[in-house]
Amino acid sequence: MEPKPRMLAILDVVTTLLFLTAVGMVFFYAPLEAIMGQVQRVFYFHVANAWVGMLGFMVAAIAGIAYLRKNDRKWDIVGLAAIEISFVFFLTAIISGSIWARGSWGTWWTWDPRLTTAAICELVYAAYFMLRQGIEDPDRRARFGAVYAILSFISVPLTFISIRIFRTIHPVIFGGAAASGSSFEMSPKMLQTFMFSLLTFSIIFIDLLWHRIRLGKLADETEALRLKTLQ
Amino acid sequence: MINTLILQAPAETTRYMIAGYSVIFGVMFLYIVSLIVRSRKLKQELETLKELEQENK
Numbered sequence: 352m353e354p355k356p357r358m359l360a361i362l363d364v365v366t367t368l369l370f371l372t373a374v375g376m377v378f379f380y381a382p383l384e385a386i387m388g389q390v391q392r393v394f395y396f397h398v399a400n401a402w403v404g405m406l407g408f409m410v411a412a413i414a415g416i417a418y419l420r421k422n423d424r425k426w427d428i429v430g431l432a433a434i435e436i437s438f439v440f441f442l443t444a445i446i447s448g449s450i451w452a453r454g455s456w457g458t459w460w461t462w463d464p465r466l467t468t469a470a471i472c473e474l475v476y477a478a479y480f481m482l483r484q485g486i487e488d489p490d491r492r493a494r495f496g497a498v499y500a501i502l503s504f505i506s507v508p509l510t511f512i513s514i515r516i517f518r519t520i521h522p523v524i525f526g527g528a529a530a531s532g533s534s535f536e537m538s539p540k541m542l543q544t545f546m547f548s549l550l551t552f553s554i555i556f557i558d559l560l561w562h563r564i565r566l567g568k569l570a571d572e573t574e575a576l577r578l579k580t581l582q
Numbered sequence: 583m584i585n586t587l588i589l590q591a592p593a594e595t596t597r598y599m600i601a602g603y604s605v606i607f608g609v610m611f612l613y614i615v616s617l618i619v620r621s622r623k624l625k626q627e628l629e630t631l632k633e634l635e636q637e638n639k
Contacts, residue, residue: 383592390595393602400606436613443609447602454598562617569624576631580638 359561366551366558373544373551381544390454393447395545399552401444401469405507406556407437408476412504415497427493428567429560430500431483436559438476440552445469456520464517465510472506479503489574 377395384391410433418426448466453459460466479499486492514521537545 385592388592388595389599390593390602392599393606396606397602439609439613443606446605446609450598450602450605454593454595559613559617566617566621566624569621569628573624573628573631576628576635580631580634 353565355565359558362554362558362561366554369551369554373548376544376547381541382538384541387455390451393451393454395548396552397444397447397451398545399548400440400447402549403552403556404437404441404444405511406553407433407440407560408472408500408504408507410560411437411500415500418493418497419501424489424493424571425568427496428564428571430496432560432563432567434476434479434500436556436563438473438480440556441469441473441476445473461520463521464513464519465521468506468510468513472510475503475506489571 373395377392381392381395383389411430414426414430414433417423418430445466448469449459452461452466479496482499483492483496486495513519
C-alpha cells in the first residue's frame with residue numbers, strides 16, 4: 352500500500368476541525384426551536400447524512416458510466432467506495448429521522464412518501480452488495496456493479512422529489528416552506544448551522560471516499576496476489 | 583395565562599436528541615473503526631501472500 356499522501360493527512364485534520372466546529376454550532380450556537388424543542392437539533396446532521404447518502408449514490412452512478420466507457424478497474428473501486436459510505440450515512444439519516452419523528456410527530460415510523468422512498472432507496476443499494484458478493488470474476492462483478500449503480504440511481508431523485516410531488520408530513524427544507532404545512536422557519540443562526548453542517552459532511556464524504564478508495568486498491572492488490580498464489 | 587405559558591414552552595424532547603446523536607456519532611465511529619480494521623487485515627494478508635510468493639520462488 353502506498354504511504355498516506357500528505358494531502359490526505361491535511362484533509363483528515365481539516366475534516367476533524369470542521370466536524371468539531373459543526374458539533375459546537377449544533378449544540379451551542381443554534382437556538383432552541385420554539386415548538387419541537389431539543390430534538391430539532393437532530394435535523395442538522397440528519398439532513399447532512401441524507402445529503403452525503405445522495406451525493407455518494409450520484410458519484411457511484413458517474414463512476415459506473417466511467418467504468419463502462421473506459422473499462423478501467425479504478426472506477427469500480429470508486430463506485431464501490433461511494434456506495435458503501437453513502438449506504439452507511441443514508442442508514443444513519445433514516446434512523447435519526449425516525450428518532451426525530453418520534454419526538455416531533457409522536458411515532459417512530461409512518462408510511463409517508465418520503466420515508467417509504469428513502470427505505471426503498473436504502474434497500475435497493477443493500478442489494479448492490481449482495482449482487483457483488485454473488486459474482487466471483489472481478490471484471491464481471493465490476494461490469495454488473497456499474498450497471499446496477501446506474502440503474503439504482505433512479506431511486507435517489509425519486510426520494511428527493513417525493514416530498515414535492517406527494518402529500519407528505521415530512522418538512523420540505525429547500526424552497527418548500529409555503530408548500531408544506533409541516534415545515535419550520537429557520538432563524539439566521541439555524542440556517543448558518545445547517546449550511547455549515549452540509550459543507551462539513553461534504554468534506555467528510557471526500558475524506559472518507561479517499562480512505563475507502565485506498566482500501567479498495569489494497570483489497571484489489573491482495574485479491575490479485577491471492578489468485579496468483581493459488582494458481 | 584398558565585395555559586398560554588404551557589402552550590408556548592418547547593416540547594421536552596431532550597432524550598430523543600440524545601438518542602439521535604448517539605446513533606449519528608456511534609455509526610460514524612463504527613464505520614471509521616471498520617475501515618481501520620479492514621485496512622490492517624488486508625495489509626497483514628498482503629504481507630503473508632508476499633512471503634509465500636518469495637518462498638515459492
